[in-house]
Amino acid sequence: MWSIGSIGFAAPWLLLGLIALPILWILLRAVPPAPIKRRFPGVALLLGLTDDENQTDRTPWWLLLLRVLAVAAAIIGFAGPVLNPQNAREGTGDLVILLDGSWAGANNWQSRIDRVDTLLVEAALADRRTAVINLNDLPVGDVPFAAPNEWRNRMPNILPQPWQPRDAAAWFAQNDDPFETYWISDGLDWDGRSDLLAELETRGSVTVFQTPRQTIGLRPARFEDGEVIVSATRTPIGNPLETSITAVGLDPAGVERQLVTVPLIFNAGEPVAETVMVLPPELRNRITRFEVTGTRSAGAVSLTDDALKRREVALIAGRDDREGLELLSPLYYLREALEPTADIIDGTLEDILLANPDVIILADVASLAGSEGETVLEWVENGGMLLRFAGPRLAASDQGRNQIDPLLPVRLRSGGRSVGGAMSWGEPKTLAPFSTESPFFGLPIPDDVTVTSQVMAQPDPTLAERVIAQLSDGTPLVTRNLVGEGQIVLVHVTANAEWSTLPLSGLFVQMLERLAVSTRPTNPDETELAGTTWLPNEVMDAYGRLEDGSALPGVAGEVLAGRVPGPDLLPGLYTGADRQIAVNVIDTETVLNVAQWPARIAVEGMQIVRETALKGWLLSAAVMLLLIDVIASLAVGGRLRGPRADVAAALALLLMWAPDAQAQSTDDFALRATSEVVLGHVLTGDTETDEIAEAGLLGLSQTLFRRTSIEPAAPIGVNIETDELAFFPFLYWPITADQPLPSREAYAKLNRYLRTGGMIMFDTRDSDSARFGSGSPEGQKLQAIARALDIPAIERIPPDHVLTRTFYLLQDFPGRYASRDVWVEAAPINAEQIEGMPFRNLNDGVTPVIIGGNDWARAWAVDNNGRRMFPVGRGMSGERQREIALRFGVNVIMHVLTGNYKSDQVHVPDLLDRLGQ
Secondary structure, three states: OEEEOOEEEOOHHHHHHHHHHHHHHHHHHHOOOOOOOOOOHHHHHHOOOOOOOOOOOOOOHHHHHHHHHHHHHHHHHHOOEEEOOOOOOOOOOOEEEEEOOOHHHHHHHHHHHHHHHHHHHHHHHOOOOEEEEEOOOOOOOOOOOEOHHHHHHHHHHOOOOOOOOOOHHHHHOOOOOOOEEEEEOOOEOOOOHHHHHHHHHOOOOEEEEOOOOOEEEEOOOEEEOOEEEEEEEEEOOOOOEEEEEEEEEEOOOOOEEEEEEEEEEEOOOOOEEEEEEOOOHHHHOOEEEEEEOOOOOHHHEEEOOOOOOOEEEEEEEOOOOOOOOHHHOOOHHHHHHHOOOEEEEOOOHHHHHHHOOOEEEEEOOOOOOOOHHHHHHHHHHOOOEEEEEOOHHHHHOOOOOOOOOOOOOOOEOOOOEEOOOOOOOOOOEEEOOOOOOOOOOOOOOOOOOEEOEEOOEOOOOOHHHHEEEEEOOOOEEEEEEEEOOEEEEEEOOOOOOOOEOHHHOHHHHHHHHHOOOOOOOOOOOHHHHOOOEEEEEEEEOOOOOEEEOOOOOOEEHHHHHHOOOEOOEOOEEEEOOOOEEEEOOOOOOOOOOEOOOOOOOEEEOOOOOOOEEOHHHHHHHHHHHHHHHHHHHHHHOOOOOOHHHHHHHHHHHHHOOOHHHHOOOHHHHHHHHHHOOOOEEEOOOOHHHHHHHHHHHHHHHHHHHHHOOOOOOOOEEEOOOOOOOOOOOEEEEEOOOOOOOOOHHHHHHHHHHHHOOOEEEEEOOOOOOOOOOOOOHHHHHHHHHHOOOOOOOEEEOOOOOHHHOOOOOOOOOOOOOOOOOOEEEOOOOOOOEOOOOOOEOOOOOOOOEEEEOOOHHHHHOEOOOOOEOOOOOOHHHHHHHHHHHHHHHHHHHHHHHHOOHHHOHHHHHHHHHHHOO
16 A cells, blocks of 8 residues: 555555646647637627627636546545555464553553454454453463454453452463464553563563553542541652542432542652541541542542541540549540540530530539430430440449439449459459450450459349440449430449559450440451451442442451452452441552563554545545536536526535435324334434434334333434424433533423423433443533423432332343442332332332433344344343343333332232242
8 A cells, every 4th residue: 555644545556547637627628629710791780789698618717627626536536545544563373462451441441442453453354363361350271362353242341350460470371372462551560560571472572552641549548637638649750730539428318429529739750649638527427438530440449448437426524623633534544545536526515415426425424414314315316325434423323223324224233342452352353255245245355454443233134135344253344225226335434544454455445446436447457357257348340430249258357458459359348247448459558650661572552543445535526526517517508597407406406415304294203203102212413322322222112012012113313302202101311421401492391291201211321430420421411401300309229119020020220331320219208118018109100210321222222133233241141131121121111101000909919929928
C-alpha cells in the first residue's frame, strides 16, 4: 500500500489517471466548437431587437470544473484510498496476548480490550494461533491457543480483578512451547513481574503495550486530633495534579449519598497528597467509604470500618470532695481509656440527652433528680447504653434495695463488701475466666487484677443470666440487663483504683471495647485473629463497585490478618462477632511504582488509530457531482422546461432525500400502537442506543409470545415530544449522557402518563461502572430528567414485591450486568404482612417506575433472525444470567398488564407450594 501522509491507496497506479485531467479540460473547452463569423447584410434588419433565448458559445468554466472534479473523485475512489492505513505486524507462529488484568487498568479497561481486538485482527490476517490470558485469572492446563476470531468473541468475558497478579511465572514455567508475547501492561510494577518477563523471553520475543496514564491509589483514612485525614499516592510522579475526594455514606433515611467532597492536590514531584475533613461525629460515623471523584478503580476506593467510627460517650460523676487529687477522680481512668477512641461529651444530664450520645457513663452516681430517671430510661429503651460504676455513694444509698431500680440491672444488697483490707479476714479476689456467653469471652485476665471492695448483687432467679463477669469466688463483678433496644450495665467496683486494680490494667480498655463503648484497634494481628472466621458483608470488584457478599464463604482470621487482596481474600468489608474489618486494595504503606522495562524490550503505546476506507465516500461524491452536472447542463442549454423540468425536480428531491422522510402519519402510528399489545421505547436521538433498545424489546416480545399468552407486535420507538404516550402500557427509556431534557409539554404528558397507570423503565446502563445515585454521566442525566417528573418515593425491590412472583419466582433482576440496585415505588408505611399470607400488600396498583442500570436491552436483544446480539457474562453462567434477565422482563410486562393480582389470597396455596413451604 502506497501512502501520502495519513492516506494510503490500495491501487495507487490508478492515480495516473489524474494526469489526463488537463487534457479533459481542453477537450471540454473545445466542445462545442466556436462558430464561424460570416457577414450577412440582412442582419442589419435585426438590429435593436432583443433575443429572449441566449446560448453560450462555450461551456462555462464552473461547469467544466464540476465535471473535472467528478472525474477526479471517481479516479481517486477507484484507487482505494484509506485514511490512517495500518500495516500488519510481521510475525509467525503462536502468539500470546497477556493482560495484567488488575485494578490499575480498570479505569480504562475498554481501551485495553480495543487494543487486544486490533492485535487479534492482525493475527487473523497472518493466520496465527492466539491465546489471550488474564494474569489475574490464569487458565487451567496448557496455554489455550485458538483461532483469533474465536478469542474476539470471548473478549467481553475477560474482566479485571481487584488485586495484582501473582504466581504467573510459575504457571508459564509448566509450558515449554515457543510463542511470541504481546503484553498489555497496566503500568504498575508488582512482585514477580521481572521473573515473568524472564520466563517469557525464553519462549520468544516480547512486546509491551503501556501508557503513561495517571494512576491514583487512595489510602485508608485515619482519625487524628478531631480530624479525618485522607491520603493518596500516585504514579507517575510529575506535574501538579488536582482532584477531589468524596465521602459516601447513608443519610438518616438509609439512602446512600455523597456526604462531603474536598479537594486533593498533588504538588509537583510529590507522590503523596493529603487532605483533611473536619466533620461532626454524626456525619463522620455515617461514612462507609471514600472515593477519588471520577475514577473507576478499586484502588480509588477506601472502605471504612469500626476504626473511623468513634462513639459519643457522656461522662457524669458523683460529687467529688477530693479536689486536686486527679488520680483519685472517678473519671480520670475513663477519660484516659476513651479519649483516643471516642468523643467525650461533658455537661449536665439534660444537655447531654439533647445530644443523644451512644453511651452515658455514671461513675458513683446513686440517683438521678426529678424526672431525669424517666428521661434516661426512655433514652435507653430507644437504643442507648447506660454504663454505671459503683462507689461509696451507691453502696451507701437505698437504690435497688427493696425492689429493682429501672436504671440498675440487678437488685443490690445494703452496704458493700470489703475483702483483703485491714478490717477483713480474706485476701483480695481475682477475676474468674469469662464464660462463652459473655461479651468478654476470650480476653486474657492479668494476674495483677484484684478486687478489694464491691457492691453486692441480691440473689434472685434471674441473676445468673445477667452476670457477664464475676470474681473467682463467684460473686458478680459486671451485670447487664437488656431494656428495649438498649442495655444497662453495672460494674460493681469503682471507675478509679480505689476498690480494684482493674482500671490500671489493659483489661479495662479491652472490656470497654467489647461493650462497644469505644472502638477497637485498627490493625489486629494474626495472633488476635487466630481461630476466628469472618463473613464477607460486601465485596468490591476491580471497578470499585460494592456487591453483596453474604453468599460467599467465610474467611479465616489468619488470612484476614495479612490484608493482602487476592482470590482467597476479596477486597471488602468483613464482619466478625463484635466488629467489622475493611480490606482495601491500598493500605497505609502502599507506594505505587511505574513498571520499568529493559532497553531490549519494545514498548508501544495504547493508542488505536483505525483504518477508514474512503472509496465509498469519493464514489458517492462523484455520482452526486454528475447529477448536479445534469441539472446544470439543462439549465445552461435552456432546456430546463416541460418534462425536463420535472426530471430535474425529481433529481433535486433525490439529492435532498433523507431517512427521516419515512415519518409515519399520526393515524398510522395510532393504529400500530393500539391494534395489538406493543412495547415502546423512548427515542434518545442516539441511533445506536435506539437500535439496541428496539432489538431488546423485540427479543422480549418474542419471549413473551413463546412463554405466555401475551402476543406483542413489533416494538415502536416513541418521540415523547410529538407522540401520544397513552397508547403504550410500558416504555423502556435508555438514558444517554447527551440526550436533551424534555420540553414543558413533554413533561406534562409524562406526568399524566405516570399518574394514569403507565410504567417507565429507566435504564442508565452504567452498572458496570457506577451505582444508583453515583456521579456517572448517565446517572446525572437521569437525575436531571427526573427532577420535573411526578415520581413517588422509591426503594430497592423488596424480597416480597409483586415483581418477584408475577410469572416467575425471582430474587435477582439482572440485565447484561447483575447489580441489585433496582428501584421501584416504595411500600406504604403501614404495609404489614397479614396473618396467613406470605407477602405484604405493598401497593394497590402498578409501580409507575423501575430504575436501574443493568442494561436490560442488551441482555434481551436479538437480530431479525432471532440470534442474540450481545454476550452476557461468562460461559454457562452468562447464559443463566441472560435467562434470568428475560424472566425479569416477562415479570415486568405481566405486572404492567395484570397489576398486583398475585398478592390475592387465592394464589397463596400455589405460591407456598412453589416455595416449598
